[in-house]
Amino acid sequence: MLSKIFNLNIFRWDAGPKSIDGIWAPWWYQSVHKSTCFKPGRKYPAPFPFSLYDLLEQSLPLYNILRRHVKQRASLRKSTLPIPDLPVPENEKLLAWVGDEIVPRESAKVSVFDSVVQGGDSVWEGLRIYNGKIFKLEEHLDRMFDSAKALAFNNVPTREEIKAAIFTTLNRNGMFDNTHIRLSLTRGKKVTSGMSPAFNLYGCTLIVLAEWKPPVYDNTKGITLVTATTRRNSPNNLDSKIHHNNLLNNILAKIEGNNANADDAIMLDKDGYVSETNATNIFLVKKGHVLTPHADYCLPGITRATVMDLVVKEKFPLVERRISLSEFHTADEVWTTGTMGELSPVVKIDGRPVGDGQVGPVTRHLQNAYKKLTEESGVPIPTSVSS
Ligand SMILES: Cc1ncc(COP(=O)(O)O)c(C=O)c1O
Structure with missing residues (x-):
C-alpha cells in the first residue's frame, strides 16, 4: 500500500541494532537487523480463476479419462513396480x-x-x-x-x-x-x-x-493360523458388536499373520482367551464336543450363528464359553467361519499340527451341511429392476 503512495526505494539504512531499539529487539528484530532497505511483499501464485469453476466441474471428468489413459501408458513404461495382477x-x-x-x-x-x-x-x-x-x-x-x-x-x-x-x-x-x-x-x-x-x-x-470372488481360503486342504500379540478390542474401548470400518485392530493382527506366512492370525482378548481371528470366528472340536468362544470380544458373525445352528441340528453337543489358547493347541479339529471364506478347516496353529494335521470328520460334515444350506436358502435376486 505504502509503495503506491511513496517511492520506498529512496530509503536505505545500515544493518545491525539501533540505539532506539527496545529491550526485546534481540528476539523480535532479528530479520529487521539483517535488512538495509524495504523489500517487495511476498508473492503467492494466482489461485484457480473461480469464475471458471462450473466449467471445470463439467470438463474435468472427460479430461481425467484422457489423463488416466496417458498416465497408464507412461507409467507402464516408467514404473519400477510390477503391474499388479487382480486376484480375479x-x-x-x-x-x-x-x-x-x-x-x-x-x-x-x-x-x-x-x-x-x-x-x-x-x-x-x-x-x-x-x-x-x-x-x-x-x-x-x-x-x-x-x-x-x-x-x-x-x-x-x-x-x-x-x-x-x-x-x-x-x-x-x-x-x-x-x-x-x-x-x-x-x-x-x-x-x-x-x-x-x-x-x-x-x-x-x-x-x-x-x-x-470364490471363497478366499483353501477349504479343501485347510489353512494355518498364528497367534497375534495384538489383542482384540474390548467392549471397554470399541465394541466388536459394531461392525465398523475402523479395522486397524484387525489389520495389525493380519500383518503379524502375513509376516509369519500364515493365512490369518488368532486374536486373544485382554485376559488371554481366544476371541476370533482377524477376519473370522473360530470353533474347535474336542472329544466330539464343538466349542466356540462367547461373542464378548469377537464379532457375532452371521456364519458363526448359522454354523452353531447346524452343529445343534446335526446333533453335536455345542458349548459356548471362554476358551484358552492351549485348548486350541490340543484340539482334535479347528475351523474358522466367515461369509468371505465360509467354513475353513485349520490344520496348523503356531506351527503345531491341529489333531493329526488333516481336515477332521466333524469339519467335513459341517462343511457339507453349510454348502447344502447355501444352495437351498437365500433371498432371490429380482431380475426386473428399475434403472
Ligand atoms: C473380525 C471378523 N470376525 C468374523 C467375521 C465373520 O462374520 P460373518 O460370518 O458375519 O461374515 C468377520 C466378517 O466381517 C470379521 O470381520
Whole structure:
C-alpha cells in the first residue's frame, strides 16, 4: 500500500541494532537487523480463476479419462513396480454403486469430505451370492442397521432402498453366483473436515461393491493360523458388536499373520482367551464336543450363528464359553467361519499340527451341511429392476 503512495526505494539504512531499539529487539528484530532497505511483499501464485469453476466441474471428468489413459501408458513404461495382477481378472471391469449412482470401477470414489476418509466412520457387511440368491440378506441388513444405530448415524437409507441398490448393482454386473458384496454405509459427506457428526448434513453414503470372488481360503486342504500379540478390542474401548470400518485392530493382527506366512492370525482378548481371528470366528472340536468362544470380544458373525445352528441340528453337543489358547493347541479339529471364506478347516496353529494335521470328520460334515444350506436358502435376486 505504502509503495503506491511513496517511492520506498529512496530509503536505505545500515544493518545491525539501533540505539532506539527496545529491550526485546534481540528476539523480535532479528530479520529487521539483517535488512538495509524495504523489500517487495511476498508473492503467492494466482489461485484457480473461480469464475471458471462450473466449467471445470463439467470438463474435468472427460479430461481425467484422457489423463488416466496417458498416465497408464507412461507409467507402464516408467514404473519400477510390477503391474499388479487382480486376484480375479474379470473384476477389472465392474460397476459399483456409490451414493445414488452406479459407476465404473475407476470412477467409483467417495468425497474427500466423506466420514470414512475423515475418521473410518462407517459400517459394513460382507454378503455372498449363491445360485441367484443372497445368503442371509436380512440378517446382514439387521446387523448393518444395528451398527449404524449404535454409532448414531442420521438419515440412514431404508432397507428397501439398500436392497434396491444391491439388486441393481448385481443385475448391471450380471452377477448371480460366485460373487461377494462389500456393502458399506458411511456416516456420509461432511460440510467441512473434522470428526464431529454435527458436520454430517448430507446423509449417509451407501457403497455396493460386488466382485467375482470364490471363497478366499483353501477349504479343501485347510489353512494355518498364528497367534497375534495384538489383542482384540474390548467392549471397554470399541465394541466388536459394531461392525465398523475402523479395522486397524484387525489389520495389525493380519500383518503379524502375513509376516509369519500364515493365512490369518488368532486374536486373544485382554485376559488371554481366544476371541476370533482377524477376519473370522473360530470353533474347535474336542472329544466330539464343538466349542466356540462367547461373542464378548469377537464379532457375532452371521456364519458363526448359522454354523452353531447346524452343529445343534446335526446333533453335536455345542458349548459356548471362554476358551484358552492351549485348548486350541490340543484340539482334535479347528475351523474358522466367515461369509468371505465360509467354513475353513485349520490344520496348523503356531506351527503345531491341529489333531493329526488333516481336515477332521466333524469339519467335513459341517462343511457339507453349510454348502447344502447355501444352495437351498437365500433371498432371490429380482431380475426386473428399475434403472
Ligand atoms: C473380525 C471378523 N470376525 C468374523 C467375521 C465373520 O462374520 P460373518 O460370518 O458375519 O461374515 C468377520 C466378517 O466381517 C470379521 O470381520
